[in-house]
Amino acid sequence: MTNVAIVGAGPYGLSVAAHLEGAGIPFRIFGHPMDSWLRHMPKGMMLKSDGFASDIYDPQNEFPLKKFCAEQGIAYSDMGIPVRLETFSAYGLAFQQRMVPGLEDKMVTDLELAPEGYRLTLEGGETLPARKVVLAVGITHFEYLPACLSRLPSEYVSHTYRHSDLEPLHSRKVVVVGGGASALDLAGLLHENGGDVTLVARAKALKFHNPPTGKPPSLWQSIVHPKSGLGPGMRSRFFANAPGVFYYLPESLRLKVVRRALGPSGGYFIKDKVVGRLPCLLGFDIKAADVKNGKVVLQLQSENGENKEIQAEHIIAATGYKVDIERLKFIRPEIRSSVKTLQGSPVLSSSFESSVPGLYFVGVSAANSFGPVMRFAFGAGFAAQTVSRALARASSQMRAMDQSPAMANTTK
Numbered sequence: 001m002t003n004v005a006i007v008g009a010g011p012y013g014l015s016v017a018a019h020l021e022g023a024g025i026p027f028r029i030f031g032h033p034m035d036s037w038l039r040h041m042p043k044g045m046m047l048k049s050d051g052f053a054s055d056i057y058d059p060q061n062e063f064p065l066k067k068f069c070a071e072q073g074i075a076y077s078d079m080g081i082p083v084r085l086e087t088f089s090a091y092g093l094a095f096q097q098r099m100v101p102g103l104e105d106k107m108v109t110d111l112e113l114a115p116e117g118y119r120l121t122l123e124g125g126e127t128l129p130a131r132k133v134v135l136a137v138g139i140t141h142f143e144y145l146p147a148c149l150s151r152l153p154s155e156y157v158s159h160t161y162r163h164s165d166l167e168p169l170h171s172r173k174v175v176v177v178g179g180g181a182s183a184l185d186l187a188g189l190l191h192e193n194g195g196d197v198t199l200v201a202r203a204k205a206l207k208f209h210n211p212p213t214g215k216p217p218s219l220w221q222s223i224v225h226p227k228s229g230l231g232p233g234m235r236s237r238f239f240a241n242a243p244g245v246f247y248y249l250p251e252s253l254r255l256k257v258v259r260r261a262l263g264p265s266g267g268y269f270i271k272d273k274v275v276g277r278l279p280c281l282l283g284f285d286i287k288a289a290d291v292k293n294g295k296v297v298l299q300l301q302s303e304n305g306e307n308k309e310i311q312a313e314h315i316i317a318a319t320g321y322k323v324d325i326e327r328l329k330f331i332r333p334e335i336r337s338s339v340k341t342l343q344g345s346p347v348l349s350s351s352f353e354s355s356v357p358g359l360y361f362v363g364v365s366a367a368n369s370f371g372p373v374m375r376f377a378f379g380a381g382f383a384a385q386t387v388s389r390a391l392a393r394a395s396s397q398m399r400a401m402d403q404s405p406a407m408a409n410t411t412k
Helices: 013-025 035-039 065-074 085-098 179-194 217-224 234-242 251-260 266-273 363-370 377-403 405-410
Strands: 002-007 028-031 106-116 117-122 129-133 158-159 174-175 196-200 280-282 284-292 295-302 305-312 314-317 358-360
Touching: 002 013, 002 106, 002 117, 002 377, 013 028, 013 377, 028 377, 035 085, 035 234, 065 085, 106 363, 129 377, 174 305, 179 196, 179 266, 196 305, 251 363, 295 314, 358 363, 363 377
Parallel strands: 002 028, 002 129, 129 358, 158 314, 174 196, 174 314, 196 280
Antiparallel strands: 106 117, 117 129, 284 295, 295 305
């Protein structure tokens, strides 16, 4: 029996584990460390988040990204120096080795209810009981393809999540669909390495973060546009620093904010690799997609009715992620059907617990409850603190019950 099982070993899973370790709560954690970052993001990309907002969190802040970079001789600044994907991935692995050495590099293949709480089955067949389970599965299961593209054979269409190594794409004519960071990063990197790539986006204009000015902000600028882990501005500051308050906003407002806030945009550092460098068809929707003579033919239409047809050997959908716990097939159907959901996401308590007692969700699955910060590594600190406090209280209550005279009499 383990008190807590953590499923997932990205920034959220590792942060929760580090906090449980600090609180002295027994746990086991499973998953491939930093899997999404190592195997599902294009090599050469850079994070949009600033250095200070790209930490993985331990309770005493003993090992932030800044310290890792200093130890490795990597250039670092809280703001102004983009964090490379390779740096962040290496930092995550170092954090795991230092703060969560007990990580078990195995995938959970089955999660079922059991008398003691839950029973997990690992690849290889091992089973273990756990009183509580924290699901920190991240974006792994939630890649989203629009209906018009999902009908294409898999050899002709893929999601950005499938592309870490871009080398196989350099010799192919590729269309990237989307206007957000993943679309811009992938299109820019492909073109930079000699790829034949066209960007198609619904947005009429591409958006990019503003580059750093190199000057300290004035007092007025600091008040009106304060910095935050999600970028400058009062709204971003609220989303980043007050997810516990966001939780108590009216449900309809929370859903609207999560859907619209922090919309598609690229980092300032990718702009020069895209704008004026590669063909960009902006303001177009995909009306149809078919395979003809070994190529994908896209029928595009703009708002004003203009039609275009383009062809490619492969389509890459940079169309984001859509949480739907029905896609977590390792969870038994009887558990999935018992979790109260809203638009596919679990409805959570203020401590990240779902409607199924003892089952917690952190990361992108918690965005509808705690706001857009849950889509970014910066939200892992709040999630880890909140979940670890809740589990510490539950553990303390259980010990108190075990030690009570009434409970002692029932065991005699």
